[in-house]
Amino acid sequence: xxxxxxxxxxxxxxxxxxxxxxxxxxxxxxxxxxxxxxxxxxxxxxxxxxxxxxxxxxxxxxxxxxxxxxxxxxxxxxxxxxxxxxxxxxxxxxxxxxxxxxxxxxxxxxxxxxxxxxxxxxxxxxxxxxxxxxxxxxxxxxxxxxxxxxxxxxxxxxxxxxxxxxxxxxxxxxxxxxxxxxxxxxxxxxxxxxxxxxxxxxxxxxxxxxxxxxxxxxxxxxxxxxxxxx
Amino acid sequence: xxxxxxxxxxxxxxxxxxxxxxxxxxxxxxxxxxxxxxxxxxxxxxxxxxxxxxxxxxxxxxxxxxxxxxxxxxxxxxxxxxxxxxxxxxxxxxxxxxxxxxxxxxxxxxxxxxxxxxxxxxxxxxxxxxxxxxxxxxxxxxxxxxxxxxxxxxxxxxxxxxxxxxxxxxxxxxxxxxxxxxxxxxxxxxxxxxxxxxxxxxxxxxxxxxxxxxxxxxxxxxxxxxxxxxxxxxxxxxxxxxxxxxxxxxxxxxxxxxxxxxxxxxxxxxxxxxxxxxxxxxxxxxxxxxxxxxxxxxxxxxxxxxxxxxxxxxxxxxxxxxxxxxxxxxxxxxxxxxxxxxxxxxxxxxxxxxxxxxxxxxxxxxxxxxxxxxxxxxxxxxxxxxxxxxxxxxxxxxxxxxxxxxxxxxxxxxxxxxxxxxxxxxxxxxxxxxxxxxxxxxxxxxxxxxxxxxxxxxxxxxxxxxxxxxxxx
Numbered sequence: 001x002x003x004x005x006x007x008x009x010x011x012x013x014x015x016x017x018x019x020x021x022x023x024x025x026x027x028x029x030x031x032x033x034x035x036x037x038x039x040x041x042x043x044x045x046x047x048x049x050x051x052x053x054x055x056x057x058x059x060x061x062x063x064x065x066x067x068x069x070x071x072x073x074x075x076x077x078x079x080x081x082x083x084x085x086x087x088x089x090x091x092x093x094x095x096x097x098x099x100x101x102x103x104x105x106x107x108x109x110x111x112x113x114x115x116x117x118x119x120x121x122x123x124x125x126x127x128x129x130x131x132x133x134x135x136x137x138x139x140x141x142x143x144x145x146x147x148x149x150x151x152x153x154x155x156x157x158x159x160x161x162x163x164x165x166x167x168x169x170x171x172x173x174x175x176x177x178x179x180x181x182x183x184x185x186x187x188x189x190x191x192x193x194x195x196x197x198x199x200x201x202x203x204x205x206x207x208x209x210x211x212x213x214x215x216x217x218x219x220x221x222x223x224x225x226x227x228x229x230x
Numbered sequence: 231x232x233x234x235x236x237x238x239x240x241x242x243x244x245x246x247x248x249x250x251x252x253x254x255x256x257x258x259x260x261x262x263x264x265x266x267x268x269x270x271x272x273x274x275x276x277x278x279x280x281x282x283x284x285x286x287x288x289x290x291x292x293x294x295x296x297x298x299x300x301x302x303x304x305x306x307x308x309x310x311x312x313x314x315x316x317x318x319x320x321x322x323x324x325x326x327x328x329x330x331x332x333x334x335x336x337x338x339x340x341x342x343x344x345x346x347x348x349x350x351x352x353x354x355x356x357x358x359x360x361x362x363x364x365x366x367x368x369x370x371x372x373x374x375x376x377x378x379x380x381x382x383x384x385x386x387x388x389x390x391x392x393x394x395x396x397x398x399x400x401x402x403x404x405x406x407x408x409x410x411x412x413x414x415x416x417x418x419x420x421x422x423x424x425x426x427x428x429x430x431x432x433x434x435x436x437x438x439x440x441x442x443x444x445x446x447x448x449x450x451x452x453x454x455x456x457x458x459x460x461x462x463x464x465x466x467x468x469x470x471x472x473x474x475x476x477x478x479x480x481x482x483x484x485x486x487x488x489x490x491x492x493x494x495x496x497x498x499x500x501x502x503x504x505x506x507x508x509x510x511x512x513x514x515x516x517x518x519x520x521x522x523x524x525x526x527x528x529x530x531x532x533x534x535x536x537x538x539x540x541x542x543x544x545x546x547x548x549x550x551x552x553x554x555x556x557x558x559x560x561x562x563x564x565x566x567x568x569x570x571x572x573x574x575x576x577x578x579x580x581x582x583x584x585x586x587x588x589x590x591x592x593x594x595x596x597x598x599x600x601x602x603x604x605x606x607x608x609x610x611x612x613x614x615x616x617x618x619x620x621x622x623x624x625x626x627x628x629x630x631x632x633x634x635x636x637x638x639x640x641x642x643x644x645x646x647x648x649x650x651x652x653x654x655x656x657x658x659x660x661x662x663x664x665x666x667x668x669x670x671x672x673x674x675x676x677x678x679x680x681x682x683x684x685x686x687x688x689x690x691x692x693x694x695x696x697x698x699x700x701x702x703x
Contacts, residue, residue, distance in 0.1 A: 017484050039477045044414045044485035060468070060481045066414040079468035085413040101467040102409035104453075120467040121409050123453040140408075140463055142453035161454055218441060219293070219459040 004028045008035045017043060024049040024068075037077060042070055047087065059096075062089045065106060078115075081108045084125065097134070100127045103144060109198055116153065119146040122163060128198060136175065138165045138210075147191060149200070160212040166191055168205040179213040294531060296438065298619025298629060300431060300524040300567060300589060303534045309541055309573040311686030312679045313695065316665035324664035331660040332670040335584045338422065338491020338514040340559040346489050348400055348422055350584065351380025352656045353671050354574055356648075357519075357565050357588035358404050358424065358495070360386030362439050362448040362460075363526030363619070364592075366393045367639035368628040371595055373397025374641065375648025379656075384424060384586075387437050387462065389451040390416045397645075402493060405482075407436060408462040410452040414485060422515070423482050424493035425475070427466070427504075430523030430540070430566040432532040433497025436462035440527055442622035445631035475511040491515055497523075498543035498566065499536075505550040509560045517586065518547045520566025524589035526629055527620035540566035541580065542689040545676075548581025571658020578659065579674035580690060587655075594651035595644045596626045602638065 004023040008016050016032075020042055023030045029050040032041065039058035042051050047067025058077040062070040065084035072080070075093040082101040091099075094112035102121040109128045116134030119127050122141040129146070135153035138146050141163040151169025158175025166183070174180065183191070188207055195201060272279060287295055317323040324331065339347035356376045361369050363386060370393040376383045382400035385391070389411030390403055403420030405412060417423065428434060439448070439460040449456045469478045479492050491514035496504040498520045508516045520540025525533070544564050551557040564577045565586035574585040589597070600613040605625035609618045619629035627638030663671045666678045680695040681687035687694045687701035694701060 013480065014484065014488070040481045040484050043481050044417075059474070059477045063481050064414040064417065064485045078474070082468050083409065083412050083414075085415070098468045102412060104411075104413050117467065121407075121463065123409075123411075139467075161458065214455075217455060217458040219461075 002028070003031050005031045005033055007033050008038050008041070010036070013038060013040050016041065020049075020051060021045070024051075037075075039077065042068065045070070045087070056093070062087075065089060067106075075112070076110075080110075081106070084108065086125075094131075095129075099129075100125070100146075103127070113150075114148075118148075119144070119163075119165075122146070126194060128195065128200070130200065132169065133165075135172075138163065139175070141165075145191075147195070149205070157210040157212075159216055160210075161217070162212060165210040167208050167210065171208075171210075174210065177213045177216045178210050181209045181211055183207050183209040294529045296440070296527055296620055297530050297533070297617060298524070298526050298528070298621075299533075299617030301522055301533045302530075303521075306522055306539045306567075307541055307683070307685050307689055308539075308567075309576045311683045312541070312576050312681055312690070312692060314575070314579075314662050314666060314678055315680050316662075316678075317667035321667040323667050324669060326661060326664050329664065329669070331663050331668060332672075333656055333660060335672070337493075337561045337563070337584065339561075340514060344488060344491050344514060346421070348382060348402075348491055350382060350400070352652060353578060353583070353659065354585045354587060354652055354655055355382040355400075356384065356591050357523075357586040358384035358386040358402070358426070359526070359588055359592075360388035360437070360439075361391040361394065361451065362386075362388035362443060362631070363629060365624075365627055365630050365636040365639060366391060366447070367636050367641050368592070368595055368644070369394040370397045371639055371641045371644035372591055372648055373401070374645035375591075375594075376400075376652065378645065378649035379652035381652060382421070385420075387426065388439075388448065390419060391451070395419060404495075406462065407464055407466045408452075409467065417482070417485055420486075420490060422491045422493055423486065424495050424515075424517065425466075425478065425482075425513075426495045427508075428464075428497030428499070428519070429495070429525065430497050430519030430521050430537050431525035432528040433499050433521075433537045434464065435529070435532055435536075436464035438462070438527040438529075438620075440620055440622065443526075443629075443631045448631055472507040472511050475508075479512045493517055493563070495519060497521075498538050498540065501538075501543045502546040502550045505547045505562070506554050509551060509554055509556045513560060515561045515563055516547070516551075517563040517565060518543050519586075520544075520564070522567025523565055524567075524592075525619075539689070540564065540568070540577070541686065544577055544580040544582055545690050571655035572662065574655060575659040575662040575671070575674060576679060578671055579676060579678050580692075581676070583672065590655075591648055591651070592628055594648045595628055595639065596647070597624075597628050599626055602626060605635075 006019045032053045035055035037056045037058045044064040045068035049068035052071045056074040063082045065087040067087045070089045072091045076091045077096045079098040079101045081089040084106045085104045087106045091110045095110045095114045097115040098117045099114045100108040100119045103125045104123045105125040113131035114129045114133045118133040118137040120139045122144040124144045127146045129148045132150045133148040133152045136155045138157040142161045143163045145164045147166040149168045152171040154172045155175040156171040157165040157178045335350045335353040337348040338344045374397045377399040383398045384402040387406035400421045402422040404424045406426045441457040441459045493515040494508040494513035495517040521537030561583040563584045564582035602625045624630040627635045679692045681692040
């Protein structure tokens with residue numbers, strides 16, 4: 001069946017999303033035009049959805065994604081793909097603050113730079129940023145992988161519980177409680193394979209992998225008995 | 231001269247001996263004078279036994295102290311400073327045993343927005359307490375108990391526990407800054423969604439769960455390494471101010487198809503402004519949690535020295551909704567140290583639409599009950615004064631993840647106690663409401679109360695007893 005085109009303009013977002021959902025339910029791919037950087041487009045879409053935004057989108061585009069394939073032609077505002085559990089979101093341009101916040105799974109691919117706090121509180125899945133990631137990216141992430149091909153801003157991977165930040169470019173500074181590691185050949189192969197699937201194969205990259213130094217895992221005094229002193 | 235103690239100074243008898251003056255009969259040789267109890271208890275108002283012990287603890291540990299339960303501050307005014315003035319000549323009371331008093335409470339029922347408002351049979355529900363802070367058995371028991379009484383529970387920040395979803399007919403799902411386990415699937419299983427911006431016990435600070443309680447199941451639900459001392463973020467990762475919150479609320483409505491109400495919870499600090507902002511951002515229900523609110527673990531100084539008392543928060547919150555014309559459309563839930571139906575009735579009269587109980591519900595489950603004396607003793611405490619929720623060694627199995635301790639919560643019996651407690655609380659509320667001539671608990675009003683202290687009057691605007699005027703500046 002032919003793509004259905006939905007126009008955003010100044011129409012109520014509820015109506016726009018309802019039209020997108022109806023089209024998806026009817027088994028049609030959706031092209032969304034005149035997006036005007038509006039917030040909350042394509043929230044909570046499921047695996048049947050294949051949605052393309054012609055233009056830029058505002059906050060939370062593809063938020064709570066549950067399997068949908070979403071493409072944003074230009075830029076995305078705050079928290080694109082927040083709390084995504086599965087699916088694939090591609091941003092052609094730049095992404096604002098907190099891209100991929102608290103993602104649990106799926107793939108978020110940003111072709112430009114990502115703003116600060118990219119992948120903060122992330123719990124799974126992959127974020128690929130072809131440019132740089134902003135300051136405090138990966139802050140208190142639990143699991144998952146952030147891959148930035150051109151490096152990172154200040155306090156990269158600050159206070160990680162778990163998960164990995166992969167950099168093929170310089171970081172302005174590393175966050176607290178981080179450990180810089182040399183990835184193994186197999187690990188590099190896995191990441192390069194993921195990138196190759198996205199048309200980003202390049203065997204000449206110099207990878208650094210940042211993980212938690214696990215010092216913040218435990219409060220200064222760990223002994224349960226010490227907590228009885230009150 | 232008068233300053234010469236050896237002079238008889240005009241006595242018509244000889245100077246008494248020093249021994250006779252010293253009142254030695256029965257006195258203690260070493261300290262014959264002074265405030266008698268000072269030798270037993272110490273009387274320094276600055277250096278109480280607690281203040282001294284605090285310095286000793288900090289000087290050994292090199293950190294602040296953490297504990298559970300709620301504030302130990304003596305400075306909090308309480309609902310006990312207010313009394314009801316029931317109907318007499320000027321108003322007609324209802325017959326306590328014959329006439330009914332409506333207790334149904336609906337949240338999220340502003341016209342034309344949410345398709346499934348929450349209908350509670352009673353004006354009380356169970357506060358947000360996470361699986362992690364509480365054992366799975368405790369969560370399940372709260373759910374079954376609340377459901378039997380026709381009311382609701384709330385997940386807390388640790389994600390949605392299957393046992394609780396199964397037990398609770400109505401369940402509010404919390405979105406906290408740490409976003410543990412938050413995805414579309416769980417969001418859509420909720421009957422209400424609560425965005426947490428703070429809590430009464432420790433406003434302005436994220437949650438704490440010490441490693442003793444980060445069991446395998448807890449760690450899995452929170453995507454955490456096993457046994458870490460979890461300290462949650464306090465700021466939401468994807469919104470900062472009121473305008474962003476408005477967008478976030480719209481996102482959650484889109485994700486849930488405008489089906490369930492959206493709650494915003496604030497710790498009571500500046501309720502007048504926070505409530506107005508939350509209402510403007512589009513919340514259906516605003517939860518104000520006073521400083522007396524409990525917690526599983528918190529730096530102790532935050533429990534005792536941050537946030538404002540529950541009775542002072544509720545008036546400001548109600549006035550804020552009145553001022554922006556949102557009373558009735560946006561519902562106000564009050565929590566923080568509510569102990570019984572009397573406190574709850576006073577809170578309703580002061581302006582709350584519904585009441586949340588946390589610690590009281592745990593006590594109904596069996597918290598501090600006189601059993602397992604050895605387990606209390608191992609914590610250096612005893613039934614009736616235990617506040618060791620943070621240790622994970624709860625003697626009655628409520629605030630623990632130890633599988634052996636957890637078995638001490640008999641889910642069926644504990645659920646029944648919770649249901650009976652909620653029923654009894656509701657009876658207390660309707661008893662007071664009927665005596666004030668109200669056929670609905672929601673009709674309780676400020677005029678039904680009088681203040682017994684200047685302080686309570688000044689905090690709440692309730693008229694002083696007898697003089698019938700509020701303390702005024």
